[in-house]
Amino acid sequence: MTRRFFTLIHKSIGRNLLRLADTTGATIVEFSISAALFFTMLFGVMVMSIAFYSYHYISEASREGARFAAVHGSTAATYGHLTVATAGTIQAYVQSLGFPGIQSSNMTVTTYWSIDGSNWSTTSANKNLTGDYVKVNVSYQLPVSIPFLLSNTLTMNSSAVGIISD
Secondary structure: OHHHHHHHHHHHHHHHHHHHHHHHHHHHHHHHHHHHHHHHHHHHHHHHHHHHHHHHHHHHHHHHHHHHHHHOOOOHHHHOOOOOOOHHHHHHHHHOOOOOOOOHHHEEEEEEEEOOOOOOEOOOOOOOOOOOEEEEEEEEEEEEEEOOOEEEEEEEEEEEEEEOOO
16 A cells, blocks of 8 residues: 555656646746846836936926025115025026936026016016016936836926016
């Protein structure tokens, strides 16, 4: 009985090993396809998280630029230590904020002024007075690269409007 039992077990193990040996190649192929899809999705989620993170800071940068322009109107020089906001000083201020992970070289800051809030101009002449409007538009070029799918640049825009107080 024991001899017959061991013979059956030996044949059973031999068949199972042969079955495993036949499917080893298919398992490797299935794993490689599954791993490629999994890592592509994982990197896609990571890249989209970075995109949301970047947009959050770009919108904050536009609000900070509008606040800076509102506080530094044409009468700001009368206080002695404040400089009058121009397109150049607003751009320099926004790019100097130094948000982590945001490259200021990929950021473009455009400033518009308006007397009534409907007709916007890029020049501040006669429009940088107390009660006038200022709009700061920040554009950011985010390089996006997802393995096996795309490598592109994502453009993000955010605008903020403020009323000049000084």
